[in-house]
Amino acid sequence: MVIFMVKVRVPATTANLGPGFDTLGLALNLYNEFTFEEIPEGYKISGFKKEYGSTNNLVYRSIKETFREIGYTPTGISIDANTNIPISRGLGSSASCILAGVIGGNELAGRPLGKDEIFQLATKIEGHPDNIAPALFGGLVISLMEEEKVIYNRIEVAKGIKFIALISDFTLSTKESREVLPSMVEYKDCINNINKVALLISALTNGRFDLLRYAFKDRLHEPYRGKLIPDFFNIIEKCKKMDSLGVYLSGAGPTIMCIIDEDNEEFTKEIKAYLHTLDQPWNIRELNIDLEGTKIL
Template identity: 35%
Template sequence: MMAGEMLVIEVPASTANLGPGFDSIGLALNLYLRLEVTTHDQWEVIPLSEGLMTFPTDERNYIIQVAMQTAKKYNQECPPCRLTVSSDIPIARGLGSSAAAIVAGIELADTLCDLRLTKQQKLEWATEIEGHPDNVGASLLGGLLIGSQTDDGVDALSLYHLQVDFVVCIPTSELLTKKSRQVLPTELSYKQAVHAGAIGNVFIASLISGDYEQAGKMMMKDLYHQPYRKEIVPELEGVEKVAMANGALGVALSGAGPTILCLARDGEGQKLATLLSAGLHGMKVVPLQMDLIGSRIYKENSSKIKSDVM
């Protein structure tokens, strides 16, 4: 990046699991983490959003740490920059705020150090940092991501043609993923695993075929995590009742929670959000759309930098 030039990096939020797709399904949503990047003599972060004010404003900032780790991985060193950071993504609410930061850090290093990483390289590195591909994959690639992480790497496919709306119900309280994972069982029986996998298979087949009513039904039959997390997200049961009574197709925890994701018929998201706002208290209700692009980088003149190839 040349002196006097500004880059803008935007990364969408994400919801994960969508019920039975535990640690393997993610969906990009149109809330964004935004970085304005300029050269500087030292690392500096200027937070513009209230939720970002508690994070370090120097090189200890997580985005910068990821960028420095990424550069080091490829035997490079990131030049210091000033980052002006804003975000629509609530922190610790199950909407992929940490995954967006990881993707932003990787994109920052890729640009500053001219690494020219492919999307697949970015996906595999982001997954190594995060531990699973769902949130980071959706934020990186956009759309609905179905991914698998094995010793051989990360295999992922994205879908971009879902004809549905989404509504999120965001509680005021935070819930750290670590705490939410502590309530999960260490193992399932063979019979339970087969049953849980079958539900996930039907869920994906329903989305691909456009049978969104069936997809919504499968969202609520998850056996991997939602039965256990209900005890620490008491809002889930209340949202399920109100949402399903007002035309929602399905309801699921967003990631580890506490945000709750509602599936709505195409064009009915705003209507459902209005009804939910009237029927729920102490929660922020937001109608959203699927982001189709994923992370993107612009020059100061807003012309998009040529995207890399998978």
């Protein structure tokens, strides 16, 4: 017998957006859906790959942490997943699991937490807000940690663009991609990213998409992470020559994200033909900005 049930939908996210390292994140219309049930006893986890079907599952751990935080003890928990966001590809799959667990637990417990409290708790579990923020609020979000508080601001992006995700068949863990980053960087590289992220935000909000080609020039993480991804730098250069407005490494990678004019019908066909010439298989997804964020269905 089911006591209570709730379904949560969480969008994919693309973080960093080139120079906005650990600061910018954007929600996309690719989704994971999770159904939570409070059942008479025990726990059930279904819909995940075998290796994620135990209590070490990130959704399960997040819902348990939520119950602990708010002091709620369920009779039992059932979690069922319908996942479309690729795992360990730089598209926010971990953030989607964490947010779903926190929101699912909050719903089962009678909604004691408000949206900002959900955001704070999910960020605490994740460790950083750059994927959590857009996944929860939708759209483009700036987020940062100020002492123990998470600060965020949502930004309106002008219409007229779409996103082309080049998704590799291989995975790249955030831990691995963090380990290649230097402990110190040069002053001029920091100045470069400050300049470029300011230009990026203004171009996206004002619809000056012609300026994006100058904004997507990162010096803090892509030069190091790109070395972990076969053909990364060649793909970047090819996308630039194919009239992409901008191209960057999505999150920690290995997904490469291209921004193109919404009326550009040739880019996808051309980049697909090019990717087929490479040794490493790549999949292509045309995506748009999700403005709703996480929804309870």
